[in-house]
Amino acid sequence: MNKEIIEHLGQIVSEENILLNEPMSRHTTFRTGGPAALFVKPGDLDQLQGIMKLVRNLELPYFVVGNGSNLLVSDKGFDGIVVSLERFCELRLEGESSIYAESGVLNSAIASFARDNSLTGFEFAAGIPGTIGGAMIMKRRAYDGEMKLITREVTVL
Ligand SMILES: Cc1cc2nc3c(=O)[nH]c(=O)nc-3n(C[C@H](O)[C@H](O)[C@H](O)COP(=O)(O)OP(=O)(O)OC[C@H]3O[C@@H](n4cnc5c(N)ncnc54)[C@H](O)[C@@H]3O)c2cc1C
Known part of the structure; x- marks a missing residue:
C-alpha cells in the first residue's frame, strides 16, 4: 500500500x-x-x-x-x-430499560450484561456469534427473536 x-x-x-x-x-x-x-x-x-x-x-x-x-x-x-470496529466496545445502561452498545460489542457480552441488569429481550441473541454491529447489518434472528423487534435506535455512519 x-x-x-x-x-x-x-x-x-x-x-x-x-x-x-x-x-x-x-x-x-x-x-x-x-x-x-x-x-x-x-x-x-x-x-x-x-x-x-x-x-x-x-x-x-x-x-x-x-x-x-x-x-x-x-x-x-x-x-x-x-x-x-473492535475498539468500539462501550456497553452501558441507558435509562432503566435500555442498553447502549457500540458496534464492536459481542452479542454474548450484551446478553450477559442484560441478565446482570435484570433486563429481558436479548436472550435469543446470546449464542449468535459476532458483534452487535454485524447483527444490525445482517438483521440477525434466532428462535422467536429478531433484532428489529428489540432495537430502539441505531447510529449509522
Ligand atoms: C456457528 C454460527 C452460528 C450462527 N448462528 C446464527 C443464528 O442463530 N442466527 C443468526 O441470525 N445468525 C447466525 N450466525 C451468523 C452470525 O450472526 C453472523 O456471523 C454475525 O451477525 C456476524 O457478525 P460479525 O460481527 O462477526 O460480522 P463479520 O463476520 O465481521 O461481518 C459480516 C458482515 O457484516 C459487515 N459488518 C460487520 N459489522 C459491521 C458494522 N459495524 N458496520 C457495517 N458493516 C458491518 C461486514 O462488512 C460483513 O459484510 C451464525 C454464525 C455462525 C458462524
Whole structure:
C-alpha cells in the first residue's frame, strides 16, 4: 500500500492501530484468510469518519469487519483497507430499560450484561456469534427473536 496513504492514516489513528499486511486469519472465526494490505482500528467516531472520508476521497477499496464470524477471506487476502470496529466496545445502561452498545460489542457480552441488569429481550441473541454491529447489518434472528423487534435506535455512519 502506498506510503502516502499510510501517512494520511497515521494523522487519523495512532501508529499501533495501523497494521500492515495483517493476516485476516487472525480476525475470522474460521481462521482463514491472507493478508489485508492495511488493517486499521479506529477508536472513536471522529477517527472512523476520518478514515471513511479518506477511503472515499481516494477511492480506496475498503471493508468493515466486526468479529469475523461470517467471513471467509481468500488466501490471497485483501488489497485494500480493512476497518475493524473492535475498539468500539462501550456497553452501558441507558435509562432503566435500555442498553447502549457500540458496534464492536459481542452479542454474548450484551446478553450477559442484560441478565446482570435484570433486563429481558436479548436472550435469543446470546449464542449468535459476532458483534452487535454485524447483527444490525445482517438483521440477525434466532428462535422467536429478531433484532428489529428489540432495537430502539441505531447510529449509522
Ligand atoms: C456457528 C454460527 C452460528 C450462527 N448462528 C446464527 C443464528 O442463530 N442466527 C443468526 O441470525 N445468525 C447466525 N450466525 C451468523 C452470525 O450472526 C453472523 O456471523 C454475525 O451477525 C456476524 O457478525 P460479525 O460481527 O462477526 O460480522 P463479520 O463476520 O465481521 O461481518 C459480516 C458482515 O457484516 C459487515 N459488518 C460487520 N459489522 C459491521 C458494522 N459495524 N458496520 C457495517 N458493516 C458491518 C461486514 O462488512 C460483513 O459484510 C451464525 C454464525 C455462525 C458462524
